[in-house]
Amino acid sequence: MTNIPVExxxxxxxxxxxxxxxxxxxxxxxxxVIGIQYLxxxxxxxxxGGFFAMxxxxxxxxxxxxxxxxxxxxxxxxxxxxxxxxxxxxxSLVGLANYLVPLxxxxxxxxxxxxxxxxxWMVPVVGILLMASFLVPxxxxxxxxxxxxxxxxxxxxxxxxxGQFLWLLAVAISGVSSIMGAVNFVTTIVKxxxxxxxxxRMPAYVWTVLSAQIIQLYGLPALTAxxxxxxxxxxxxxxxxxxxxxxxxxxxxxxxxxYSHPAVxxxxxxxxxxxxxxxxxxxxxxxxxxKVVAVSSIIITVLSGMVWVHHMFASGTxxxxxxxxxxxxMAIAVPTGIKVFAWVATLWRGKLRLTTPMxxxxxxxxxxxFSGVTGIMLAAVPVDIHVNNTYFVVGHFHYxxxxxxTMGMFAAIYHWFPKMTGRMYNEGLGQVHFWLAFIxxxxxxxPMHPLGLMGMPRRVASYxxxxxxxxxxxxxxxxxxxxxxxxxxxxxxxxxLQGKKAPDNPWRAIGLEWLxxxxxxxxxxxxxxxxxxxxxxxxxxxxLIANGKALELEAAEG
Amino acid sequence: xxxxxxxxxVQEASHHAVAHEHDAExxxxxxxxxxxxxxxxxxxxxxxxxxxxxxxxxxxxPEGVSGLETREPLINTIVLVSSSFVIYVAERFLHDKKxxxxxxxxxxxxxxxxxxxxxxxxxxxxxxxxxxxxxxGGTFYLLTGFHGLHVMTGILLMTIMLLRxxxxxxxxxxxxxxxxxSLFWHFVDVIWIIxxxxxxxxx
Numbered sequence: 001m002t003n004i005p006v007e008x009x010x011x012x013x014x015x016x017x018x019x020x021x022x023x024x025x026x027x028x029x030x031x032x033v034i035g036i037q038y039l040x041x042x043x044x045x046x047x048x049g050g051f052f053a054m055x056x057x058x059x060x061x062x063x064x065x066x067x068x069x070x071x072x073x074x075x076x077x078x079x080x081x082x083x084x085x086x087x088x089x090x091x092s093l094v095g096l097a098n099y100l101v102p103l104x105x106x107x108x109x110x111x112x113x114x115x116x117x118x119x120x121w122m123v124p125v126v127g128i129l130l131m132a133s134f135l136v137p138x139x140x141x142x143x144x145x146x147x148x149x150x151x152x153x154x155x156x157x158x159x160x161x162x163g164q165f166l167w168l169l170a171v172a173i174s175g176v177s178s179i180m181g182a183v184n185f186v187t188t189i190v191k192x193x194x195x196x197x198x199x200x201r202m203p204a205y206v207w208t209v210l211s212a213q214i215i216q217l218y219g220l221p222a223l224t225a226x227x228x229x230x231x232x233x234x235x236x237x238x239x240x241x242x243x244x245x246x247x248x249x250x251x252x253x254x255x256x257x258x259y260s261h262p263a264v265x266x267x268x269x270x271x272x273x274x275x276x277x278x279x280x281x282x283x284x285x286x287x288x289x290x291k292v293v294a295v296s297s298i299i300i301t302v303l304s305g306m307v308w309v310h311h312m313f314a315s316g317t318x319x320x321x322x323x324x325x326x327x328x329x330m331a332i333a334v335p336t337g338i339k340v341f342a343w344v345a346t347l348w349r350g351k352l353r354l355t356t357p358m359x360x361x362x363x364x365x366x367x368x369x370f371s372g373v374t375g376i377m378l379a380a381v382p383v384d385i386h387v388n389n390t391y392f393v394v395g396h397f398h399y400x401x402x403x404x405x406t407m408g409m410f411a412a413i414y415h416w417f418p419k420m421t422g423r424m425y426n427e428g429l430g431q432v433h434f435w436l437a438f439i440x441x442x443x444x445x446x447p448m449h450p451l452g453l454m455g456m457p458r459r460v461a462s463y464x465x466x467x468x469x470x471x472x473x474x475x476x477x478x479x480x481x482x483x484x485x486x487x488x489x490x491x492x493x494x495x496x497l498q499g500k501k502a503p504d505n506p507w508r509a510i511g512l513e514w515l516x517x518x519x520x521x522x523x524x525x526x527x528x529x530x531x532x533x534x535x536x537x538x539x540x541x542x543x544l545i546a547n548g549k550a551l552e553l554e555a556a557e558g
Numbered sequence: 559x560x561x562x563x564x565x566x567x568v569q570e571a572s573h574h575a576v577a578h579e580h581d582a583e584x585x586x587x588x589x590x591x592x593x594x595x596x597x598x599x600x601x602x603x604x605x606x607x608x609x610x611x612x613x614x615x616x617x618x619x620p621e622g623v624s625g626l627e628t629r630e631p632l633i634n635t636i637v638l639v640s641s642s643f644v645i646y647v648a649e650r651f652l653h654d655k656k657x658x659x660x661x662x663x664x665x666x667x668x669x670x671x672x673x674x675x676x677x678x679x680x681x682x683x684x685x686x687x688x689x690x691x692x693x694x695g696g697t698f699y700l701l702t703g704f705h706g707l708h709v710m711t712g713i714l715l716m717t718i719m720l721l722r723x724x725x726x727x728x729x730x731x732x733x734x735x736x737x738x739x740s741l742f743w744h745f746v747d748v749i750w751i752i753x754x755x756x757x758x759x760x761x
Contacts, residue, residue: 111585179596187589191581217596225603229700238689238696240607246615246692251607258603 027121029113030522031102034120036420038095039413041123045087046406048131050482052080057444057478060471065461073461074142075134075163081145082130082167086174089267089405091123094181096412097209097270099420101185103513104203106194106531108523111187115180122177126170133166141167144459146256149241149249153233160235168231175220175227182216185209194512196531196546203511203535204293208273211297212266215304219259219266226255250315257308265304268368268400269297271408272339275361278415279343281509282358283350286536289342296335303332313381314388322381329379333372340369355507356430360411363438367403371396374449389459392452398445402481407437410488417492418506422518423499429491436484443477505551510537510544514551583732590738594745601749604701608756611693620691626698627681628758634677635754638709641670642747645716645740652736657723660736664720667743671713678706701753708746715739 023033024040055076059067068076098116102109110116133140140163143152147167155162189210193202229240230252239245241252280287287293309317309325317325343365352358374396377383387393410433417425447470456467463471505514512529513520529545543550612618619625648663682702689699719736722728 112589179593182596183589183593186592187585191585191588217592218599221596221599222603225600225607228704229607229696232689232696232700236689238700239693240696246617248611248614248693251610255603255607 027117029109029117031098031110031113031116032420032520032522032524034116035095035097035099037120038091038098038123041120041127042088042090042092042095045083045127046092047485048127049080049083049088050485052076052083053478054482056080057475059461060463061475063463063465063468063471068461070461071139071142074459075140077459078141078144078167079130079133082141082171083127084401085145085263085267086171087123087127087130089401089409090174090178090263092409093212093267093270094119094178096274096409096416097185097213098181100416100513101188101206101209102192103516103520103524104206104511105189105192105197106512106525106529107188107192108525108528110184111192112184116184119177119180119184122173122180126174126177129166129170129173133163136161136163136166138162146253146260147230148256149230149233149247149252150243152230153242155234162234164234165231168227168234172224172227172231175224178216178220182213182220185213186217194528194531196529198531200291200294201531201534202294203273204276204287204290204297205270205273207294208269208271208276208297211301212269214301215262215266215269218305219262222255223259226252229255250312253312253315254308257311258305261308261311262304264397264400265300267405269300271364271405271412272297274408274412274415275343275365276339277509277511278357278361278411279346279350280536280538281415281507282353282355282361283347284538285346285350286538286540287342288345289338290534290536293339293342296338299335300332303328303335307332310379310384313384326379326381330376333376333379336372340365340372355414356425356427356434357411357415359431359434360407360414363434364404364407364411367399367407367441371399371403374399387452389457390452391448391456391458394458395445395448395452398441398448402441403445407441410434410437413492415507416513417495418502419513419518419520421496421499422502423495424502424506425495425499426491429487433484433487433491436480436487440477440479440481440484444474444481445477447471447474447477508551510535510551512544515545515548583734586734587737590741594741598745598749601704601752604697604704605752605756608697608701611697612760615693617692618694620687620694623687623691623694625761626758630677630681631754631758634674635750637670637677638674638750639747641667641674642744644670645743649733649736649740652723652729652733661720661723664716664723668713668716668720671709671716671743675706675709675713678702698757701757705746705749705753708742708749712739712743712746715742 024037028034028037055068056073059065059073059076065073098110101107130140137159138157141147141152143154143164147164152164155164189202189206229238232238233240233242233247239247241247241249243249276287276293306328307325309321310329313322313325354362374392378387378393378396414425414430417423451467451470451474454467456463502518504516504518506518507514512525512531515529516524527547530547531544532546533540533542533544537544644663645667648660648667651657651659651663682699687695687698689695716739719739722735
């Protein structure tokens with residue numbers, strides 16, 4: 001590979017980031033434009049999913065089912081889960097990775113830019129299909145985000161075009177989009193790294209994206225297989241999962257969880273990567289045990305494919321199978337624990353700067369450790385059977401997907417916001433956002449644990465009055481959490497329009513993305529960098545690349 | 559749509575540079591192999607489902623059905639598997655820049671694929687059970703149908719490759735298209751062999 005500098009056509013202006021907002025509504029093949037398209041689109045759906053959550057918590061603030069009809073309530077929790085996972089978590093993480101991976105590995109773009117754009121434009125299609133299910137007779141699917149048969153096969157309206165059908169179609173299209181993305185990311189990371197960017201010079205974030213996308217490649221097709229069979233049962237009268245006609249509903253659960261458990265790692269692995277990027281910057285120390293952190297992501301990828309039956313301990317799973325999956329589930333705590341240990345060791349005696357991305361990352365880490373503890377509890381078969389289908393499970397995974405993943409996502413957005421927009425965000429509003437979100441999230445999700453232990457089942461619109469205390473607390477927390485989004489929106493929109501101009505490297509961070517201007521030029525690098533050092537060389541005072549300017553590590557204080 | 563930004567001379571020049579810095583054909587082939595590996599998991603899922611149904615169902619075969627006829631499907635299998643060798647010969651011809659040999663062998667491969675599909679259609683029309691006849695009927699039509707869809711895709715890809723061979727300078731940027739088509743065809747073959755063993759041999 002040789003470095004060919006971009007030859008300028010005579011009279012041409014140097015390539016710059018898109019100045020025109022219309023670019024973001026076009027079929028652009030620039031990975032940075034696509035990254036922001038993903039992030040903004042998914043945030044819109046985050047608010048939609050959040051609105052559904054507000055209705056759910058509004059219903060649950062009293063023991064009686066008095067706010068909405070029960071069918072509407074069922075539709076709300078189904079759509080809340082589906083939107084938050086398929087339209088917020090996955091696309092926002094893909095958006096972040098789209099923006100960062102080519103910059104971090106020293107590439108001008110993804111391996112397949114057009115495929116990248118096609119994959120993005122499927123996301124709005126998925127969203128429109130799902131929202132359209134409010135307009136069909138019978139309303140949206142009511143079978144929960146996991147769509148277990150026989151509930152998902154009921155089709156009360158008897159029409160071909162029903163909410164469950166649209167749900168399956170949307171999930172299938174989302175799967176196609178994710179597979180396109182995964183092929184693109186894996187190829188980009190394996191084949192497009194800059195000279196000198198060896199495997200163990202890749203930032204930990206790139207390792208986690210690679211691990212997560214490999215999971216998409218082996219896991220998603222299983223869900224697709226199950227979804228195709230469910231669609232045929234629902235629409236064409238086959239009997240794969242219909243117990244009344246000799247089918248096996250538990251087989252669908254296998255298909256579903258073979259993907260949907262590893263999908264949790266698709267979500268959390270890149271967030272682990274975000275932690276690994278943010279902690280060294282704001283602790284001014286190299287990432288502790290970088291190579292071990294990098295490899296532990298791949299170990300998680302492998303192990304995560306062997307744990308899915310722990311969602312089915314109460315689905316007639318034989319004892320020997322429960323034992324095996326209890327063991328593998330607990331084993332996955334080892335590579336995860338290694339990472340937590342490495343982050344704590346990175347922070348230990350560091351010169352901590354509690355900027356907004358740092359407090360979000362710290363808050364997310366705390367909530368992740370909490371969810372890890374309840375996760376280990378749930379891995380134990382006796383505990384799992386006791387709290388199966390109760391709010392304990394709901395509390396556990398909300399600590400993961402909100403506490404760790406969404407808070408980590410906010411950390412990432414604040415951290416790279418100056419790079420993406422060329423503007424600084426407002427620190428005060430950022431701190432307000434953090435404290436509202438952190439208090440709101442804990443007030444919302446912690447009460448779910450005692451509720452679950454007391455025996456309150458999930459997915460109910462009414463409950464026994466003995467559960468009222470914790471439910472009111474959770475609902476108030478949820479409303480606080482909903483409000484926390486306001487300072488975020490005000491901050492980001494306002495700062496993007498009028499914020500202080502950001503320097504190339506506002507955090508004095510080490511990484512290829514901080515070498516280029518903020519926002520980076522089209523095609524990222526004038527000359528492809530030649531990497532000569534490991535990442536995270538904080539305090540080592542060594543150059544990162546052989547060509548080009550040095551990082552502004554000392555210049556911009558504050 | 560704002561396409562002005564995408565076609566500035568600077569960007570086009572550098573796109574050109576990207577193509578040479580990173581071996582674009584190698585990337586495409588790598589990506590395609592990754593995709594096929596992922597695609598094969600869908601088949602693995604269907605195969606797994608079939609095996610579980612077959613081992614655990616109490617009434618496996620629908621009433622009045624004693625099993626599947628194997629003679630004609632075997633002939634079909636032989637035709638499809640041999641077509642993998644034919645497309646390989648076509649690829650060699652293209653490698654030696656002998657376009658007419660390439661086209662001849664590609665058309666032969668397509669003919670063999672179409673023969674396979676016609677045989678499949680004939681078998682379907684004569685079967686005494688439908689896809690709603692229990693899980694046996696369902697899995698049978700699902701597996702053969704999903705595979706048949708892949709055979710059709712393969713034939714479509716070959717048609718495109720055949721037409722493109724008439725475009726001058728089509729192979730100046732490498733032969734990724736035909737390499738990928740050929741790999742896809744081998745993939746479809748291997749899937750069929752497993753499918754044949756599961757559906758017809760293991761009765």
